[in-house]
Amino acid sequence: MEQDxxxxxxxxxxxxxxxxxxxxxxxxxxxxxxxxxxSVSDVxxxxxxxxxxxxxxxxxxxxxxxxxxxxxxxxxAPGEAEPEDEPDPVARVxxxxxxxxxxxxxxxxxxxxxxxxxESAEALGRASRVLIAGTGxxxxxxxxxxxxxxxxxxxxxxxxDPLTAHLAAGLLPGSSVCLAISHSGATRSTVDTxxxxxxxxxxxxxxxxxxxxxxxxxxxxxxxxxxxxxxFGMEAVASRLAHLTIVDTLSMLVLERGGRRARRxxxxxxxxxxSHSY
Numbered sequence: 001m002e003q004d005x006x007x008x009x010x011x012x013x014x015x016x017x018x019x020x021x022x023x024x025x026x027x028x029x030x031x032x033x034x035x036x037x038x039s040v041s042d043v044x045x046x047x048x049x050x051x052x053x054x055x056x057x058x059x060x061x062x063x064x065x066x067x068x069x070x071x072x073x074x075x076x077a078p079g080e081a082e083p084e085d086e087p088d089p090v091a092r093v094x095x096x097x098x099x100x101x102x103x104x105x106x107x108x109x110x111x112x113x114x115x116x117x118x119e120s121a122e123a124l125g126r127a128s129r130v131l132i133a134g135t136g137x138x139x140x141x142x143x144x145x146x147x148x149x150x151x152x153x154x155x156x157x158x159x160x161d162p163l164t165a166h167l168a169a170g171l172l173p174g175s176s177v178c179l180a181i182s183h184s185g186a187t188r189s190t191v192d193t194x195x196x197x198x199x200x201x202x203x204x205x206x207x208x209x210x211x212x213x214x215x216x217x218x219x220x221x222x223x224x225x226x227x228x229x230x231x232f233g234m235e236a237v238a239s240r241l242a243h244l245t246i247v248d249t250l251s252m253l254v255l256e257r258g259g260r261r262a263r264r265x266x267x268x269x270x271x272x273x274x275s276h277s278y
Contacts, residue, residue, distance in 0.1 A: 008107020016212025023047040024057035035073035104238035108225040116221040120205045121253030127177040133193040134181035148251040153265030162189035174201035183239045185213025209239045
């Protein structure tokens with residue numbers, strides 16, 4: 001397991017844990033690599049719960065048990081200290097922002113499903129229409145995804161408002177794909193668009209930061225990555241970098257599988273871009 005991937009894996013599943021299990025997860029986050037020195041009873045004591053709940057929490061977090069979690073903790077490099085003593089506020093904020101971005105990207109190897117990526121790219125490449133949904137901070141990512149997939153020759157629709165998005169989703173053919181992007185996975189307009197698309201028979205690819213959310217529950221594939229509880233106020237901002245990386249990965253996979261058609265589209269896109277440059 002790569003550096004920071006344990007933290008990313010735990011944070012991505014926090015929203016789906018019950019109170020006692022969430023306390024166990026918080027102990028895991030607080031202890032980090034120091035978890036190797038604690039027994040299951042030690043963790044239970046710190047979390048104020050039972051040993052059986054610790055084991056259950058480990059399984060809910062995607063580990064076979066507490067021993068497997070300890071092995072993952074042992075492989076995790078010590079985290080970088082927060083630059084709280086930095087006297088220059090600009091340097092302090094810059095360092096915190098860079099750390100949040102690095103952690104968001106570093107955790108992708110742990111939270112992203114390789115199978116989900118491959119199958120999502122294949123579905124996008126074959127889709128008769130791709131409807132993209134995303135608003136707020138995810139709106140910029142949705143716009144980027146629309147441009148990249150359109151540049152690969154895919155028939156892309158990015159509705160300008162939730163009402164139009166809901167209408168478009170309800171009219172999708174079964175051969176289409178809805179790409180829904182939401183940091184929280186709980187943005188009502190985006191979730192409703194995905195729900196209507198699914199009801200119409202389309203498949204849903206979700207890009208989000210949490211493994212358990214209203215969006216992931218109804219998606220065909222959930223691509224999870226981003227900044228959860230990294231630095232106060234910067235979680236959604238850091239997640240955009242991870243989500244853009246997921247979009248880039250999907251685009252490259254679609255290009256690899258698109259053959260001559262995709263290459264022609266990319267060439268045409270490059271010509272258009274060049275024509276707008278001095």
